[in-house]
Amino acid sequence: xxxxxxxxxxxxxxxxxxxxxxxxxxxxxxxxxxxxxxxxxxxxxxxxxxxxxxxxxxxxxxxxxxxxxxxx
Amino acid sequence: xxxxxxxxxxxxxxxxxxxxxxxxxxxxxxxxxxxxxxxxxxxxxxxxxxxxxxxxxxxxxxxxxxxxxxxxxxxxxxxxxxxxxxxxxxxxxxxxxxxxxxxxxxxxxxxxxxxxxxxxxxxxxxxxxxxxxxxxxxxxxxxxxxxxxxxxxxxxxxxxxxxxxxxxxxxxxxxxxxxxxxxxxxxxxxxxxxxxxxxxxxxxxxxxx
Amino acid sequence: xxxxxxxxxxxxxxxxxxxxxxxxxxxxxxxxxxxxxxxxxxxxxxxxxxxxxxxxxxxxxxxxxxxxxxxxxxxxxxxxxxxxxxxxxxxxxxxxxxxxxxxxxxxxxxxxxxxxxxxxxxxxxxxxxxxxxxxxxxxxxxxxxxxxxxxxxxxxxxxxxxxxxxxxxxxxxxxxxxxxxxxxxxxxxxxxxxxxxxxxxxxxxxxxxxxx
Numbered sequence: 001x002x003x004x005x006x007x008x009x010x011x012x013x014x015x016x017x018x019x020x021x022x023x024x025x026x027x028x029x030x031x032x033x034x035x036x037x038x039x040x041x042x043x044x045x046x047x048x049x050x051x052x053x054x055x056x057x058x059x060x061x062x063x064x065x066x067x068x069x070x071x072x
Numbered sequence: 073x074x075x076x077x078x079x080x081x082x083x084x085x086x087x088x089x090x091x092x093x094x095x096x097x098x099x100x101x102x103x104x105x106x107x108x109x110x111x112x113x114x115x116x117x118x119x120x121x122x123x124x125x126x127x128x129x130x131x132x133x134x135x136x137x138x139x140x141x142x143x144x145x146x147x148x149x150x151x152x153x154x155x156x157x158x159x160x161x162x163x164x165x166x167x168x169x170x171x172x173x174x175x176x177x178x179x180x181x182x183x184x185x186x187x188x189x190x191x192x193x194x195x196x197x198x199x200x201x202x203x204x205x206x207x208x209x210x211x212x213x214x215x216x217x218x219x220x221x222x223x224x225x226x227x228x229x230x231x232x233x234x235x236x237x238x239x240x241x242x243x244x245x246x247x248x249x250x251x252x253x254x255x256x257x258x259x260x261x262x263x264x265x266x267x268x269x270x271x272x273x274x275x276x277x278x279x280x281x
Numbered sequence: 282x283x284x285x286x287x288x289x290x291x292x293x294x295x296x297x298x299x300x301x302x303x304x305x306x307x308x309x310x311x312x313x314x315x316x317x318x319x320x321x322x323x324x325x326x327x328x329x330x331x332x333x334x335x336x337x338x339x340x341x342x343x344x345x346x347x348x349x350x351x352x353x354x355x356x357x358x359x360x361x362x363x364x365x366x367x368x369x370x371x372x373x374x375x376x377x378x379x380x381x382x383x384x385x386x387x388x389x390x391x392x393x394x395x396x397x398x399x400x401x402x403x404x405x406x407x408x409x410x411x412x413x414x415x416x417x418x419x420x421x422x423x424x425x426x427x428x429x430x431x432x433x434x435x436x437x438x439x440x441x442x443x444x445x446x447x448x449x450x451x452x453x454x455x456x457x458x459x460x461x462x463x464x465x466x467x468x469x470x471x472x473x474x475x476x477x478x479x480x481x482x483x484x485x486x487x488x489x490x491x492x493x
Contacts, residue, residue: 008096015149185443186434190434205482217471
């Protein structure tokens, strides 16, 4: 199968783009996992230290997250 | 973040090409240069680790080499496509840069094997750092070796002259290079932040349980 | 001066262990000879005489890697490495002692292998032999360091060749070039450069690799 030059050039840029895309997807998945872990740990902290301090922290954490996803 | 990507793509329409396969040059070479830079950064961080002893450098060195290996793999892939476009074959041993990257790619893949085989801790950090330093020493030595090897390895008809770049071509190249470097830097920071966060969360979990 | 005395003591220790145990050297000899015979059957007829030199170097590198695999094992088994580290000697002396000892083993194995090669395949001139010597130094230097790195790892037998082979590629180029090329001295100079760079690097960084 012989490729034309134009196809190969397009393929090159496509490959790079796909790499970056896959990378971003991996990062996104990691971010989701980290968010989940943080939420779990917040639960743990809440269970540990009682209800008066933890809810403020939980509110600020989820607020920060919303701010981030909105910006990027 | 998006700016770097957009820059990289805008470069393509700006190309002034001599033969359309020349266009690949604009992305292949910056990727290669960026890979070198990442390996260099990894080695610098490694040196800092050994010298100053601050554990942070271990992760920074690791991530830098991680990115360098990714860009190295990309160099090989884009280089292979360029080889196909220029000479009709997917691989040739006469392209010094390709061969050099193959050797380096093998070397840095072994780096990851080393890291995965050792237990986490200062021992692993230091061994990885030393290995990273060997890597950058290997770059010029390998390059020399490959050049010398032309002497007795089967000579081929494929040569690629160093591009004599005209003004506009150079500008395009420079923009492409900046774009790819920016991209690599952004990916580096993102990856590093992700790994740091991971470690911090793990620590937090241990503290809470 | 005590540094050199330490090195001498360490080298003597390794050599004495080997002479008493007598398992590494015969294994290496047998390995390299068998490899050469295998190569005879592996090269197709029209491949050209120079190809033999390439195979010689493959045999040397793999002998250094696999035949010497037992070099660190005595240390691991008897916790000697930890004891050595606690000793009041410069850590890099351990590396130097180990390198010299493995170099001695490799040269001893080659004392048999090289004549065998000349007998089976192609002649070796002074440049080629100088290339062998210089490359031996390089291989042993790098190998001593990498095996210390791999010593703490789980899959250490597989890991060591992985770590050393990319570093050995320039050595193979140097060695084969010294044997084959008309301008062999260039390759000898290159091997000298390699040895200088990587031996110094290994010597200087050994300490960082073995400390806990």
